[in-house]
Amino acid sequence: MRELIGKFAAKNLADKSEAFFHEFESEIPRTAAILAAFALPPKQIQTRKGKCMKVMSTFSVRPGCMKEAASRFLAGQAAPPPGLTLLGRWHKSDGSGGFALFETDNPAVAYEQSMRWADVLETHSNVVIEDAEAGMALAKVFGQ
DSSP states (O other): OHHHHHHHHHTOTTOOOHHHHHHHGGGHHHHHHHHHHTOOOGGGOOOOTTSOEEEEEEEEEOTTOHHHHHHHHHTTTTSOOTTEEEEEEEEOTTSSEEEEEEEESOHHHHHHHHHHHTTTEEEEEEEEOOHHHHHHHHHHHHOO
């Protein structure tokens, strides 16, 4: 693991070029196995499972990956995994990316969806709440 971390550090993590990703792509299964060996047993992992939440994801197409991303999308591979409901997806008019709103009771499936596209899309996801929930929290905190 130290050797892998050293390789990444030496390459400067700010470099997000496609060539950089492919150079270390062969290390991903090994790294995943190492991380899995140290993972908590499923009973010790705490999630919001059973409590429905909305997840807003933004995505940007990685440089040089538009053709592959479009191919997967047109082939129907954008459907979310079981347990993740797509409420809506919008694409930016410049073709650089977009937004998707999901609903789930298990944040692990939102992570799974991001990982399915990680080689072609940069994604950022956040649990979001609606105005009514935000209003209640604001009133509680600020006493209004």
